[in-house]
Amino acid sequence: MSSKKIGILGASGYTGADAVRLLARHPNAEIIALTANTHAGKSMGDVFPHFFMLGLPKLVEWEKVDWSRLDAVFCGLPHGTTQEIIAAVLKANPKIKVLDMSADFRLRDKNTYAQWYGHEHRALELQGEAVYGLTEFYRDKITSARLVACPGCYPTAALLALVPLAKAKLIDVDDIIIDAKSGVTGAGRGLKQNTLFSEAGEGLSPYSVGTHRHAPEIEQEIGVAAGSAVTINFTPHLIPMARGELCTSYVKLKGATPDDLRTALEQAYANEPFVHVASKGVLPQTQNVRGSNYVQIGVVADRIKNRAIVISTLDNLVKGSAGQAIQNMNLMFGLPETAGLEQIALFP
Ligand SMILES: NC(=O)C1=CN([C@@H]2O[C@H](COP(=O)(O)OP(=O)(O)OC[C@H]3O[C@@H](n4cnc5c(N)ncnc54)[C@H](OP(=O)(O)O)[C@@H]3O)[C@@H](O)[C@H]2O)C=CC1
Ligand SMILES: CC(=O)N[C@@H](CCC(=O)OP(=O)(O)O)C(=O)O
Missing domain, CATH: 3.40.50.720 (NAD(P)-binding Rossmann-like Domain)
Known part of the structure; x- marks a missing residue:
């Protein structure tokens, strides 16, 4: 070709x-x-x-x-x-x-x-x-689209963890708390005071608490999955590393166990080339996906009854933006979906 x-x-x-x-x-x-x-x-x-x-x-x-x-x-x-x-x-x-x-x-x-x-x-x-470009859930529409709106880095990480659980009605979609952390490249290359090494290099800063514009984007897509309007809690933080993002989502179970959540995620992503559900006891970390188009998701039981913690991680510049865009381009041109995207994480 x-x-x-x-x-x-x-x-x-x-x-x-x-x-x-x-x-x-x-x-x-x-x-x-x-x-x-x-x-x-x-x-x-x-x-x-x-x-x-x-x-x-x-x-x-x-x-x-x-x-x-x-x-x-x-x-x-x-x-x-x-x-x-x-x-x-x-x-x-x-x-x-x-x-x-x-x-x-x-x-x-x-x-x-x-x-x-x-x-x-x-x-x-x-x-x-425009078609929303979360590849794993809009593949058919993306294939025939002219304009694909690739999701933000935080929404990609949060939605890949939560959409299958909302779809399967395993969690209470009115009780979702997403605690997110992003490396500094998430803020772009332009000069900004809060991304100077001296201000971001040795601290962890919450920002846009309760007001971040990715909240409505996450709500839009969890709402589609759940079949009803939802409101979520989303708090982003800037952390002292260049690239990488980690979302810790706290969820209330609806007649399910944490193992049920892991099974549902494993089933949802069984044939997905870039989404990996970690085995029980393995915790996702940004180092596992850095520089790659992969996403890793893990599920842990909360000590609070009927609650679980779902952790997802990706590289904001790859699956969080350029990589996912290329994955979508591959679909739009009938190319193998993984073409140009099979790099393994740069670890350590
Ligand atoms: N960084 C990330 O992790 C992610 C970013 N995004 C989104 O992707 C987009 C790009 O982000 P990012 O690459 O980080 O941003 P940067 O600030 O690093 O880059 C912005 C680019 O846009 C150009 N530009 C700025 N203003 C104009 C203008 N008025 N007309 C034409 N070109 C302009 C800049 O040119 P020049 O440098 O020459 O001024 C530069 O090439 C943003 O919408 C961002 O929110 C999405 C997911 C993740
Ligand atoms: C660390 C940091 O500042 N991150 C950016 C998110 C980057 C992104 O995905 O924004 P878009 O929705 O514009 O694509 C932010 O919080 O605005």
Whole structure:
């Protein structure tokens, strides 16, 4: 099969760069265009010296790309900036496949979007068209989609742990507490005071407590699984490491045991190439998935009667963004789903 011609919007950012890292070794992909904002005009090797061995196109402003030449575009732009740019790219090439890693097209309800993102959606038709890109649960829709809204890193980790349990009605969906921790790359490459080494390097900081915009995204998908609207508790934390994410979800059992939860997860993911349910007694840790597209999930009985703890971990730049986007691209082009994604975790 000939290679698919790929463009990456926001290639000077962390998700864009991880898409470059993975696509550069993908057997069916050819990187044709890379865009940036403040870094436009520079070579990729100037912005990311670890790409010294790759002959990559120069970073340009997105308006300078001839989108009609491309088969797919990955989008690693800040939320809010994506919707108009994707609308323009699709106008230039209505057949291009879009893998959006930002949050712009994930929420289905326009009012929920406006409430959490502070403005009316600026490409409502595309918001309606977008397919939520949690690969394991939307495979059929993704295969025939033009625009895939890849889930956020926290929602991917939380939903892979909780959706099968909500679907099987093994947990009380009105009593879910998700305690999440993310490495600092989760906040992007732009300079921010809270991600300076001196401020993030030796401490653990909760943020957006009770107000994080990933809560409605998680609620949307657990609601679909449960068949009813749900409200969850979600508390993210910034932890002193570069990449990796771990979600500890506290759940109330509904006539089930913790072993039943593990069995349900094992059944749900028995044929999934990237989701691994840990054996009883094995606890997921970020080191087990770092740099890889794998997710590890473990279940532990709580000491409190009728409760369990479900722990899930992934790499925010791989299964949490660029890797999942490539997994979805593989589906959209009828390629083997695992193509370019079988790296084993970088441990230690
Ligand atoms: N980091 C993560 O772990 C995850 C991030 N995401 C989402 O993916 C998206 C990208 O995140 P991330 O890579 O971390 O972000 P970065 O801040 O690292 O990169 C942002 C990229 O967008 C470009 N850019 C910024 N503003 C504009 C603009 N107005 N017009 C055109 N290009 C612009 C930047 O260019 P330049 O550098 O030249 O200024 C850069 O290439 C975000 O929506 C983020 O929330 C999703 C899952 C995980
Ligand atoms: C550590 C950190 O700051 N993480 C980011 C999550 C990154 C992400 O997935 O955000 P999107 O929904 O925009 O894709 C945050 O909490 O906003």
